[in-house]
Amino acid sequence: MKTVLIAEFKQETNTFIAGHTTVEDFKARNLLVGDEILPYFQGNKNEIGAFISVLSQRDDVKIIPSVAANALPGPTVKRNVYDYVQALLIEDIQKADTLDGILISFHGAMVVEGIEDPEGSLLEDIRYIVGDTMPICISMDFHANITEKMAEYATLMFPFRRYPHIDMYESGVLAARAMLDILDGKIQPVMRIKKLPILCPLMTTDEEPFTSFLKAATAFEEDEDVISASVSAGFPYADIAEGGMCVIAQTNGNPAKAEQITETLANMVEEAKHQLQLTIISPAEAVKTAKAQEGITVLADVVDNPGVGSPGDATEILHELIRQKAKNAIYATMYDPQVAEQAAKAGPGATIQVSLGGKSDPRVGPPVVAQAYVKSVSDGIFPNKDVMSHGVVNHLGTTAVLVIDGVTVIVASNRYQPWDPEVFRSNGIEPAEASIIVLKSSIHYRAAFGKFATDMIAVNAPNVWNLDLQELGIKNCRRPVYPLDK
Ligand SMILES: [Zn+2]
Structure with a gap:
């Protein structure tokens, strides 16, 4: 019998957003311990769901579910959250009668008050207790800021290779299978x-140059000695030395080959x-272009994406749709709990005066x-039905569909990145019948909406932070780094 401890500790930190991500923010997504974990994630197409699925197929493997903590991307995480998760993990590791391996689902771009590299620190603490030989396999986001510490203390790491992250589940499967192969x-x-002194903006892997990187990495994996090869983008909006x-x-036992691959990639x-550059246009130009086009145009509010920590209530694109009298436009989602509540009180069929x-x-x-x-x-509760995080249930809180000057706006009580068409369909709106779809998402929306959109345009609307790396005000990242130092 082999015993494997599983855990999740995920948050993507945007250090350019004021305030803190608190324990309440983790509770709002998931902060589960021990026996709560397996029933909650069983069947989920995410990393920890994959750990459970792969390990449970084996009669000779026992799972110790330890802690699963996950919050929406946002500002720097409060120290007490880290201390709490670290204490739970360490306690479970120490009290286990037997332990043969550890599987952790990280994001990899979390920043904690006073700790720039919390994943690396946590791995270091675990390694101190379990010793040098116990396998620790981790899954990570494509946007992980991978550090020397993570590489030193983890045995193997499996970052997603795709953005949109359609391979979350696959990364979890790879990590869990690698664990079994080691055991x-x-x-x-x-x-x-190999760390590269390059900061990468939010770019899809469905286009160059990432398609070439992906192709090269996949080709290396055809060698039976190669467990995995990958290129990670990092997350420049978490401003740390090793960003x-x-x-x-x-x-498999071949350091020379691993070095040759990292060198080549x-x-x-x-x-x-x-x-590695983004093409982004102004809201006015974007709405004008969308209006002139046949078919369905998606306008992505790439900056106001709660999935990279943004507030989710930026208004410039909505103002522009109204100004330019856009027809058949739908919008997801405007974060405004006050207006959602006001609409709920008034009820369907009412006309209300809003400040949205x-x-x-x-x-x-x-x-x-x-x-x-x-x-x-x-009630804003619906499951993802498309490829990304299929089956994961979203909780938007009280949600209202408002029509303002012909524009249909979904108003939510929780910050949310819309990447699954179900956000519309669960509210009785068919996105494939719209002319303009506005989404507060940077890239993820492309996986599902790309199936029926004729065009997808990245829009640069005003926000609390700047998408432009030169204008962002990066201070902590090691220099020189491209594109800040040419
Ligand atoms: Zn990501």
Whole structure:
């Protein structure tokens, strides 16, 4: 019998957002301990769901579920959250009668008060207790800021390779299978990383230069000695010394091969770094373009994406739709619990005077002050039905569908990144019948909406932080780094 402890500790920190991510923010998504974990994640198409699924297929493996803590991306995490999760994990590791391996689902770009590299620190603490030989396999986000410490103390790491992150589940499966292979004595894990002095903006892996990186990495994996090869983007909006891109190669007992792969991939990225740029246009230009086009145009409010920690109530694109009298436009989602509550009180069929959005900070734009027709009200609970995080249930709180000057706006009580069409369908709106769809999402929406959208445009609307790396005010990242130092 082999015993494997599983855990999750995930949050993506945007250090350019004021305030803190608190224990309440973790509770709002999930903060579960021990026996609560398996029933909650069983069947989920995410990393910890994958750990459970792979390990439970084996009669000779026992799972110790320890802690699963996950919060929406946002500002720096409070120290007490880290201390709490660390204490739970350490206690479970110490009290286990037997323990053969540890599997952890991290994001990899979390920043805690006073700790720049919490994942690395946590791995260091665990390693101190379990010793050098126990396998610790981790899954991570494509946007992990991979550090030397993570590489030193983890045995193997499996970051997502795709953005949109359609391979979350796959990364969890790879990590869990690698764990079983180590425990079965089938592989001798070797990991090499190479940090690159390059900051990458939010770019999809469905286009160049990432398609070439992905192709090269996949080709290396055809070698039976190669466990995995990957290129990670990093998350420049978590401003830490070791922020930036990273390449990773993992082999079965072959350090030379791992080094050769990281060298090759690193050179490839270095040569293509000038292609790591975003094309973004203003809200006025974006709405004008969308109106002139046939078919369905998605306008992505890439900056106001709660999935990268933004407030979710920026108003400029909505103002622009109203100004330009856009027809058949739908919008998801405006974070405004006050207006959602006001609409719920008035009820469907009512017309109310609203001051919508623009409440978090003056920089996100002024509220939309208008007459709004309340089309429907719901509890905001619906499961993802498309490829990303299939089956994971969203909780938007009291949710209202408002129609303002012909624009249909979903108003939510919780911050939410819309990437699954179900956000509309669960509210009685068919997105495939719209002309313009506005989504507060940077890239993830492309996986599902790309199936029926004719065009997808990245829009740069005013917010509390700046998407432009040069303008962002990066201070802590090691220099020189591209593109700040040419
Ligand atoms: Zn990510």
